[in-house]
Amino acid sequence: MPAGTVIIGTGQAGFQTAASLREEGYDAPVTLIGEEPHIPYQRPPLSKGFPLGKQGIADIELRPEKFYQDHRIELIAGMRVTALDRAAHSVGLASGSSIRYDKLVLAMGARNRLLPVKGADLDGVLYLRTLDEAIAVRHRLESAAEVVVVGGGFIGLELAAVARGLGKSVTVLEALPRLMSRAVAPVISEFFRDLHVGRGVAVHCGATVSEIAGARGKVRSVLLRDATSHSAELVLVGIGITPNLELARDAGLATANGIVVNDYLETNDPDVFAIGDCVEHPCIFAGARLRLESVQNAAEQAQCAAATIAGRRKPYTALPWFWTDQFDIKLQMAGISHRHDRVVTRGDPATRKFSVFHFQGERLAAIDSINRPLDHMIGRKLIAAGAPLAPEQVADENVDLRTLAPAPGQRAGAPGKN
Amino acid sequence: MPRVIYVSAKGDSREVDVPVGATVMSAALKNGIDGIVAECGGVCMCSTCHVFVDEKFFGRLPPAQDTEEAVLEISAEERRPTSRLSCQIKVTEDLDGLIVRLPSRQR
Numbered sequence: 001m002p003a004g005t006v007i008i009g010t011g012q013a014g015f016q017t018a019a020s021l022r023e024e025g026y027d028a029p030v031t032l033i034g035e036e037p038h039i040p041y042q043r044p045p046l047s048k049g050f051p052l053g054k055q056g057i058a059d060i061e062l063r064p065e066k067f068y069q070d071h072r073i074e075l076i077a078g079m080r081v082t083a084l085d086r087a088a089h090s091v092g093l094a095s096g097s098s099i100r101y102d103k104l105v106l107a108m109g110a111r112n113r114l115l116p117v118k119g120a121d122l123d124g125v126l127y128l129r130t131l132d133e134a135i136a137v138r139h140r141l142e143s144a145a146e147v148v149v150v151g152g153g154f155i156g157l158e159l160a161a162v163a164r165g166l167g168k169s170v171t172v173l174e175a176l177p178r179l180m181s182r183a184v185a186p187v188i189s190e191f192f193r194d195l196h197v198g199r200g201v202a203v204h205c206g207a208t209v210s211e212i213a214g215a216r217g218k219v220r221s222v223l224l225r226d227a228t229s230h231s232a233e234l235v236l237v238g239i240g241i242t243p244n245l246e247l248a249r250d251a252g253l254a255t256a257n258g259i260v261v262n263d264y265l266e267t268n269d270p271d272v273f274a275i276g277d278c279v280e281h282p283c284i285f286a287g288a289r290l291r292l293e294s295v296q297n298a299a300e301q302a303q304c305a306a307a308t309i310a311g312r313r314k315p316y317t318a319l320p321w322f323w324t325d326q327f328d329i330k331l332q333m334a335g336i337s338h339r340h341d342r343v344v345t346r347g348d349p350a351t352r353k354f355s356v357f358h359f360q361g362e363r364l365a366a367i368d369s370i371n372r373p374l375d376h377m378i379g380r381k382l383i384a385a386g387a388p389l390a391p392e393q394v395a396d397e398n399v400d401l402r403t404l405a406p407a408p409g410q411r412a413g414a415p416g417k418n
Numbered sequence: 419m420p421r422v423i424y425v426s427a428k429g430d431s432r433e434v435d436v437p438v439g440a441t442v443m444s445a446a447l448k449n450g451i452d453g454i455v456a457e458c459g460g461v462c463m464c465s466t467c468h469v470f471v472d473e474k475f476f477g478r479l480p481p482a483q484d485t486e487e488a489v490l491e492i493s494a495e496e497r498r499p500t501s502r503l504s505c506q507i508k509v510t511e512d513l514d515g516l517i518v519r520l521p522s523r524q525r
Contacts, residue, residue, distance in 0.1 A: 023452075042459045060459075064448055296464075299457050303525070323463050330485070332463065373462070373488035380492060402491070 002028040003100040005309055006091060008081050008247070009107030010034025012043065012295050013276030015062050016302030017105050022071045024310035030073045031099060033091075037078035038131055039065055044295060046134035047158040047238075048325050051141055052165065057131065084251040086269055103309050106248055106259060106267070106274040107302070110241035110293065115150060119212030124219035125235045128155060137236065141166055144234035148222045150209055152179040154324045155238035157192065161326040163236070164201050171230050172196065173207040173222065175239075183322070183333065185343055185356040188368045192326065199327055202230075241293060243278040256280050258291040263315040265305045273309070275301035284317055285365070285383065286336040296321045319384045321376075332376035335366030335383040344395040347372060355379070357395070362388040374401070381405040420514040424451045427522040438511060442504035442518060443467040453520035460505035462486055465493040466524040467504040472517035476500045479507060495521035 005021060007014045010032055018032045034040070040062045049055050068075045076093075083092035090100045112127040114120060124144075126137050137159070141147070147163045149156045152174030164170045172179075178189035196203050208225040212235060221231045245255045253267045254260040258280035265273050265281065276298040283290040300318040307314040322333040329352070340358035347354035355375040358366040363386065367379035378401040382389065385406045393399050419435040422442055426432075436445040446454035446467075455466035462485040471479065479502065482490070486506050490497045504518060 044459060044461070059444075062447075064450075067450060070450055295458065321463070323458075323461065325461070330461075373485040374491065377488040377491045 003089065003102045004029030004031065005103045005105060006031045006033065006099055006101035007105040007107055008033050008091065009109050009276070009278075010036060010038075010040045010075070010077060011107060011109045011276065011298065012040075012062070013109070013298035013302045014105070014107035015040035016299045017107060017275065017306050018068075018073045019063070019071070020303045020306035021310060022073070024306055024312065026306070026310040028102065030071075031076065031101075032068075032073055033076045033079055033081055033093070033099075035078070035080045036130055036132070039063075039068070039075060039077060041131055042295075043129070046131065047128055047155050048162070050134050051138045051159070051162045053138060060131075081247060084247050086251055086253075086272065089271065102271065104272045105305055105309075106272065106278065107276045107298070108244035108247065108259075108274075108278045110243045110277040112237070113240045113242050115209060115212075115237050115239060117209055117211050119214055119219070120237075122212055122214040122219040123217050124214070124233060125212060125237060127237050128159065129241070140234050141168070145169060146232050147171070147234045147236060148173065148230050148232035149236045149238065150222065151238040151240070152176075152203070152205065153182065153238055153240065154180060154322075156236070157196065157326050158324060159236050159238060160196060160201050161199070164196075164199055165327070170200070171202040171232075172204065173209060173224070173230070174203070174205045175208045177206050179203070179205065180324075183337075184331070184368050185337070185358065187343075187345060187349060187356055188331065188370070191349055191370060192329075192331070195327060195329060241277065243291065245278055248272075248274065248278075256289070260289070264308050264313065265301055265316055266308075273305045275305050281316060283320070283336065285320060286338055288338075290336065292320055294320065294322050319380055321380060329370060330373075332369045332373065333366065334369075334376055334380045335364070337366035337368075340365050342391055344391040346375060346395055346397060357391065359389075359391050362390070364389050364394070378402055378405055420509050420511055420516070422509060422513070423515065423517045424453075425517060425519045426453055427520055431517075436509045438509055440509055442469065442507040442509060442516070444505075445509065446504060451520075453524065454504060455524045456505060457525075462489050462503065462506070464525075465489050465503065468493045468495065468497075468521055468524060469502055469504045469507075469518040470498055470521065471500045471502050471507075472519070473500060475513060475516050476502075478512060482506065493521070494523045494525050 080094040149160045211223040248259045249255045259274040280291045304316045337358040342359040353371040355369040369376040434449045457466045458464040
């Protein structure tokens with residue numbers, strides 16, 4: 001009997017690999033192993049609706065438990081994988097047993113970067129990545145009145161909006177000069193700063209935390225390098241994640257800022273794939289190796305790896321997209337904006353409906369859209385098609401973007417979707 | 419409890435009891451209806467819960483918002499006049515017997 005495919009990680013990537021293998025008609029055993037004690041669930045709501053108390057665990061499960069039985073997916077939750085023996089084609093579990101594989105998929109995800117300051121271990125300093133952490137945040141938000149959020153990225157700002165929506169006094173501390181600076185254009189950062197400030201959130205950029213002060217083991221305030229202090233009953237830290245690549249590295253697989261894979265999401269061992277947040281892949285849209293942290297990347301890399309494992313070999317060429325919800329605003333992002341030389345805006349930011357188009361020469365590289373969902377969706381087609389566009393065309397609101405998108409089957413140039 | 423009837427692209431149909439207020443998408447996932455993927459979890463970022471609503475029911479649905487209309491532009495199987503995202507259809511008593519047909523592919 002074949003050993004089949006073993007998937008390590010029960011996040012979006014791991015779950016989707018298992019589901020897609022069955023959709024592809026893969027018939028050998030599929031084993032899905034995860035450290036978290038839950039069946040696979042969606043992470044995006046954890047920093048959005050979930051802390052508001054609107055959703056229960058059943059609302060965010062990716063599939064009900066029965067799905068795994070029905071699709072012959074052996075789900076081993078609450079189990080850490082401690083060793084990878086590539087020569088023996090087996091993984092060792094914390095329970096002491098081991099499982100053999102024909103193909104292995106590393107969907108190990110990432111863990112929170114920890115705030116490297118004195119007092120970061122005080123009671124009342126919380127992080128958010130897992131469901132258990134989200135339950136703790138939700139519980140603490142019931143009683144805390146003063147909340148300080150460290151980190152003005154997506155997670156920090158989503159949590160700030162949630163806490164403010166619950167009537168808390170909220171302060172956001174961002175070390176860099178603007179919000180979400182790694183991901184969006186300056187005009188978008190400004191828009192969100194105004195949004196938060198307008199809703200009563202205190203936003204401080206260029207604010208580096210030097211210490212968290214407490215009394216009797218509980219957090220009391222956050223101290224900054226410039227010697228200012230912000231009192232806090234609850235400190236929520238969202239300063240990025242670190243990929244879980246140790247198991248791969250210790251097994252001799254190539255790693256950089258993630259587990260290194262080729263176009264087919266294979267590591268330097270052809271029987272070991274790696275996907276999702278823990279992976280650095282050759283991104284055709286960035287023209288470089290890149291590690292992405294998103295649902296889209298996790299789910300579509302999973303489908304791609306599953307297709308290859310099932311015998312339908314397929315390179316990964318999906319267009320990256322992202323979103324964030326803060327207060328009543330949805331920001332939609334498509335493409336990779338790292339390398340651009342020109343930015344044009346479609347619509348007026350004062351109307352709260354606008355998009356920012358990032359160009360590299362005549363190539364549309366990325367779009368950030370606020371309350372302009374059609375720009376975002378058509379933008380995905382335009383970026384994927386790789387057809388040359390004039391920045392003036394997209395900036396002109398009288399031009400219907402749909403007329404610029406190539407018809408299906410006529411997708412010109414690379415990079416393209418297959 | 420209102421019933422929703424899911425008809426696969428191959429023509430097989432399955433009838434599911436759906437609590438009022440639940441979406442046609444979430445009921446599909448809970449009941450193991452293949453053909454609804456719901457990659458984004460129901461926030462109008464992907465088109466993988468696309469359905470064709472039976473004409474008898476289409477007019478009874480509240481109209482699609484701009485975000486949903488935009489997503490239908492990128493559906494894997496081309497949209498038709500009765501296309502909707504099932505994550506945006508909340509089941510009501512009035513929709514008892516709702517028939518939705520699934521596209522042959524969602525991505």
